[in-house]
Amino acid sequence: MTNTPMPPPDPRNVQGMILRGYTHPYSCHMLFTFAGRPGAAGFIRALLPYLQSAQDWGDNKPARMLNISLTYNGILTFEPALAGQFPTEFQQGPWSQGSQASLGDTGPSDPSLWWNGYAKDAIHGIVHVYGNTADALDSLVAIVSQAAQANGVSEFLPLKSGNGRLEEYAPLRDFIHFGYHDGIDNPALGWPANPASTDPSDANNFLIGYPGSAFSPGPETGAAGKFAKDGCYNAFRILYQDVKAFDQFLTDNAPKVVAAIGGSQDQAMEWLAAKLVGRWRNGSPLILSPDAPDPKTSDATKFGYSGDTAALKCPFAAHSRVANPRDEPTFPGTDTPVPRLLRRGMPYGAPPAPPDYDGERGLIGLFLCGALAGQFEQLYSWINVNNFSDVFSPNLDTQDALIANRIPPPASDPSFTIPIPNGNPIKIPSLPQFIVTRGTAYGLLPSMATLRSIAGP
Amino acid sequence: MANPLTLYVPIKQDPITQAEAKLAYANFVSSVQHGLDGSHIVHYARLALIPNPGGTGILAICLITTFDGPMNPYLKFFWNNGALQKVFSGLAAIALNPPNPPVTDLTGFENFINNNNLNNPNDLYNTYPQTVRQIQGAFPHPA
Secondary structure (H helix, E strand, O other), X not given: OOOOOOXXXXXXXXXXXXXXXXXXXXXXXXXXXOOOHHHHHHHHHHHHHHEOEOOOOOOOOOOEEEEEEEOXXXXXXXXXXXXXXXXXXXXXXXXXXXXXXXHOOOHHHOXXXXXXXXXXXXXXXXXXXXXXXXXXXXXXXXXXXXXXXXXXXXXXXXXXXXXXXXXXXXXHOOEXXXXXXXXXXXXXXXXXXXXXXXXXXOHHHOOOOOOOOOXXXXXXXXXXXXXXXXXXXXXXXXXXXXXXXXXXXXXXXHHHHHHHHOOOHHHHHHHHHXXXXXXXXXXXXXXXXXXXXXXXXXXXOOOOOOOOOOOOOOOOOOHHHHHOOOOOOOOOOOOOOOOOXXXXXXXXXXXXXXOEOOOOOEEEEEEEEOOHHHHHHHHHHHHHOOOOOHHHOOOOOEOOOOOOOOOOOOOOEOOEEEXXXXXXXXXXXXXXXXXXXEEEEEEEEOOHHHHHHXXXX | OEEEEEEEEEXXXXXXXXXXXXXXXXXXXXXXXXXXXXXXXXXXXXXEEEEOOOOOOEEEEEEEEEXXXXXXXXXXXXXXXXXXXXXXXXXXXXXXXXOOOOOOOHHHHHHHHHHOEOOOHHHOOOOOOOOHHHHHHHOOOXX
């Protein structure tokens, strides 16, 4: 293999949200069904003036802008000849048996209950609208809505609450409803100077059409490869967060913590919350701040788990240790290199006012990757069954403490063990279900050139 | 939990293809041994030659495996392993209806496997729920 660096992508051809995390505090994510190619093309054409690329905007931050995801059926509306040329999981959708073998959406998360009763395969496009202000967002949402109506494109309203749209709850920005600081760590998206680089946070693992990735983002060749070049997949997942169940869990189990390590009930609840995630609610990682949250470490990303071999600081099944194992040794071959995701999510719905927990709230999850199966689904399978590293031996069947679907035993073990120094571990026999999947769609964020091409003149 | 893959590939009837099928069958275990050993997720794998109804010649090749976990995320392991990729590419090359477009990347490989797989994750009966790694941990292979 030559050591000549491959040319990097042109940011002007890549949709903005892929290469940069937006800081616009207002967003709305609108779902659409296309009736046919002419209308769909007219719809996309009307949105092009607001379509944001990854080009540096310098001091001219757009007040409003949007990005566009197309599902497989959405792509076929424009290019029916591409049928069968995309990865299987993208063609079949996240509700398919193949994808559900990883995602494990059961019970109230069952795909038959998704999307407020709308047909899952009728989602053709998702328009991600962003604004610096509420007015800026509303004005662009109105433009998108009018463009849809003018072109015979129908909008889905995926929520039963509010106006039915997926709108970011701006006051909670960078936090989730369980109270944790969010959005701290994302892949660096470097461009490999050496084509033999296997760093899973390099951008060639997320953009389609570049060699050297162990995850082989595709399609790489043919007409579909040309269509997908400089694109990135978007696992769009709406996750209801059951704050009542979460708060109740902390209340119920804090006495065990008090009995084991002392302190007050409130301190024990915070300690337990930190052990579930691997970070205190302010963001401080347990590895760096094992005893208490520390403002100095609340955004820390430079740490590893290899020194915490007995999980005395951070439980093995803590959410952040499973979803991003860092330097944790994973099984070679099948589970190495560790996949990464670009997380572009935001909260929706107002927080509860305990003891009143009524209301719809959760996470609008945009999990970007170059390979839905090799990155997104693989990480989700690890979340549902911790089988990727010897640290979970011998049973290799525990679950992510926060976001796993509680698949019944013997497929997984819903217990949670918290080792403590100089004492017996605290063992919680069965973790509750904290998350309910409201819907999932697999989209492609096509390149700017592809979107212009399908929009037509 | 284990999942099934039953890859059923009708093959061409010309003498060269028929000979290649017999060769693939004869060499199957040796050609996949190292790669599958390294996966630690495959319980069993075997290749069967399905005879023509008339009794002469081979109608199809059938690759039957039982493996741990979901299939799609782990196909990249098989694609990235040279020896295993060669086995699967060999099957695609002698197929009566070869993949179109030809398999040149992971996407094509994934589609070839899924398009010719006769089973779904819910199809399998299990006597035991343990994975290969759990079993190997409980019964270490003698040095």
